Amino acid sequence: MKWLSLASILLMPTVSNAEHQNDYHFSKDHCAEIYKGIQFLLSEADKHWELLNENPEGSKEFIEDAMRIQWLANVAGNYSTVYQTFCGEK
DSSP states (O other): OHHHHHHHHHHHHHHHHHHTOOOOOOOHHHHHHHHHHHHHHHHHHHHHHHHHHHSOTTSHHHHHHHHHHHHHHHHHHHHHHHHHHHHSOO
């Protein structure tokens, strides 16, 4: 019963906030810039993917490129979520 009470208290602000949300969308220009940014991040990840294949697995360069690819892909994924949320159909 304690867990149910705690869950309802924690979820209450989320539910009440959802009732007051507006449909907010970015301008076409803003969405175009986000899209270009996503393309740039993915193209940079592709470049590092090619560099990754040139270095022996486990080397310092290999690890650095793998970390850059992971970071670039994560950031591109986050911006894709923003794009879908705020630049989708109105």
